[in-house]
Amino acid sequence: MSKYAFGVDIGGTTVKIGLFDKEGTVLDKWEIPTVKDNAGVQVLPDIAKSILAKMEEKGIAKSDVAGVGVGAPGAINGEGTLVSGAVNIGWGVFNISEALKELLDMPVKAANDANIAAFGEMWQGGGKGYSNLVAVTLGTGVGGGIIVDGNILTGANGAGGEIGHIHIEDNETESCGCKNKGCLEQYASATGIVRLANKRLAKDDKPSVLRSGEVSAKTVFDAVKAGDELAIEVAEQFGDYLGKGLAAVAGTVNPEIFVIGGGVSKAGEVLLKYIIPSFKKYVFVACRETKFALATLGNDAGIYGAAGLILNQ
């Protein structure tokens, strides 16, 4: 039995790498820059070099490593192929697993970054103990990862769990980044919350602490916690939209639990107070008791999930 695995989370700016023991404890973690020059040709060689250097530093032999899990942006199919490339790294279509395996001579498994974050939260995070879960990432956008019976739901072309673009509002006039109108992401992302808040502020002169200083997802939820009525209205709108979207997801895949992560989730438990009542209102009765939890791994969910691809089979 191999003793270790590496988890790699490739982002547009940095690559996070973690060394894990087979129980899933992170023994070491570090970052290297993502060198995007020349269509990102250096990214995988840099990762391979960094992993091999760490093995030498720690005196770890190849036979002690079960493998290397990799998360990357973009749709990645079950074989590890980046099916439409990854614009924010400069990558075109190629098989990440095969390419890195060739450099390392160790087993490699690659999957989409949102999906491995979901897998990480199932394995060692907010969804620990569950094997049917949906991880929702509320960041600049709204992302998601779906785990069914312990496996990532990749989907036909790697778009499984891309719940941010579920249509949720018929009366929207502004376009989402995807060009559609009325996507969940337009209301439930950090950007969406700011948009809702600014619209509410412009509607009338109701006093609010949000009228002075920066309007961000953080300041909105800080104001909610301080009892600011206008901010509470915004939180209710946010919760109504997100609850409605997650109800559609639950009516489709019927998870045991939703694990809510991403920058917006730093607001904490208060967030769930606005999501759950709306979810219960809209969802099919058989799914009404679906659980909700906050993600616990933060920015490390990716390296955990990537290592979990290797260790948690």
Next chain:
Amino acid sequence: MSKYAFGVDIGGTTVKIGLFDKEGTVLDKWEIPTVKDNAGVQVLPDIAKSILAKMEEKGIAKSDVAGVGVGAPGAINGEGTLVSGAVNIGWGVFNISEALKELLDMPVKAANDANIAAFGEMWQGGGKGYSNLVAVTLGTGVGGGIIVDGNILTGANGAGGEIGHIHIEDNETESCGCKNKGCLEQYASATGIVRLANKRLAKDDKPSVLRSGEVSAKTVFDAVKAGDELAIEVAEQFGDYLGKGLAAVAGTVNPEIFVIGGGVSKAGEVLLKYIIPSFKKYVFVACRETKFALATLGNDAGIYGAAGLILNQ
């Protein structure tokens, strides 16, 4: 290698049974009544008796039978337990697989009837050749079954694929059978189409063949085929709602194909003409090329899928 399998589809009125060879060809099919007296205590013994009689008739030994697949209404988990009973048979909570296995002394696998119909359409029907599909049943209600990588997506408590109760209309004033308001089923089922047609007819005096005679899903789509303008408006409304609902499903599980079945699908290809443009309008760009097909197995999808549970592994 066993030569045969039985597929059993338990309905509220009759039980359909099919004898299949291992290539998936139905060699014989028949029905027996569903005796619901005494909480349906006789249903499984009647099925066992009928299967054993057929084996004797055909000279089939137990060793020649790979097993018996069973579909039944209600949520059924991966182990074959009817988790909330099945009101229209009178059944409470019990393990169908175990109970029938005891009566037959052969391997038994049970799953939800909508899910096995989806499995049947994947194995031998409109979804043949695909392993990631969503089967949509447009009947009295709207049901669904989801297949991911060749396996039924059961969900945490058997409600996977219950897409008929996805919330799709914020302005609905009437309640769905599930007590929520604005469920997909209220617009895309046979009953829903009649409701949309009657509302449209009441709106003004626009002439339509639907003003004389019965209004049903069939007469609406017959009128659409004949170029009736009012009926076409109704079909557009139906298509807008169903396309929007299926876009949410695609954004969640990203299937290769939707297979549309149930009584409403007898209208034929014309149906897809109203669903697809709306689907493309609402869905996330990565899922825009999802295929659509009509179901081909009709009322036999259940027995095919049930036999497929045994034969197609």
